[in-house]
Amino acid sequence: MKITDAGLHPYPAGDSTVARMALEAAELGFDSAVVIGGAAHRPPGIEVLQGAVISAASVKEVLKRVRDPAVRRADLVYVDAGEIAFNRAIVSIKEVNVVRSIHATRRNAFDHVAARTAAERDVAVNISMAPIIHLRGTKRQRALQRYADILSLQRRYGFPLTISSDARSILGQRSVRETRGLCALFGMTGAEVTEALSSVGRILEPHRPVKVVE
Amino acid sequence: MRPRPPAMRTKRRYVLARILPSGVELDQKQVYLSVIEAVTSLLGDAAAGLAQPAVVFCEGGYVVVRCRRGTEKDIAVALATVTAVADERIALRTVATSGTIHALRRRMKPVRQLSGDGEVKIGETYFAVYRYPRQKVDLVEKGIKHQKSLFFTEADLEER
Structure with missing residues (x-):
């Protein structure tokens, strides 16, 4: 079971390099991290996975973008959530691993139909710590409401969750203990946080029936 | 006025947090204002009032925050949401509660800066180099105010 930060945005998108963020993640108690849009090299210390984010307005565009060589090379493919029909469609795309930016969507944009499909196809929903850390007032309240709603759907349908700091700097990274505390704000238990932090490994290597090789 | 007997006094807890980036000098009052803002916006006035957070001291790259016993976990979570002190981007990493x-x-543990500082040019900007243990290198833009910081490692710097 590897504790993974499911989203880091290193230099040049942020102000910290992949190596420095990996060093900090290791100190903060993580075993691996998914780097979005970073350099291709993999620093020593913790396992660094490559992620690709698709921000699209239509499902057709997502289907086109998943065939992109840069996206195909990535270990994990993220898609930014959108309207209800869009979310229902993207969770059924084979190449999509994680639906992200759920806090920025409208209420009920990720509904029970999308949740059931996500559970069947092992597509995860990402919970980002950045809105809880950086936003204030009604915007943060709205993000916490979305996360609580996603959590209730996850408990009912059992789709995987991932947790990311979405840090663009080492100053935005948080430890496993702090992540646990921040997730408790919307009712996530310690066991659920641990499971969500370790779900990236399960998405990459899902449980399959044993094949007998002669 | 006679002091209260020990059994009647409010029980306190102290939370130790490390200030990132290393080497940044912060005013205790400014840290207090940032902590209070973070606690109040996250937990609300009622919970913040009951927790009674206060900054006891802020020195050597660490800050000690006092609160009422039983509220230390809430305060530690609120400390994780502190992102700036007086326009200076920082992070508070909770180390221990006692x-x-x-x-x-x-x-x-005192944060010791290693020797071998200098300057480096990235793009069109000159940065002052500050080296720390475990190959960490902080680059601070040369200027008077609102300097940009970059966080590299020795290997990253050698590659440039």
């Missing part, structure tokens, strides 16, 4: 400041002082 009932005495003496116990926390034992957990405070």
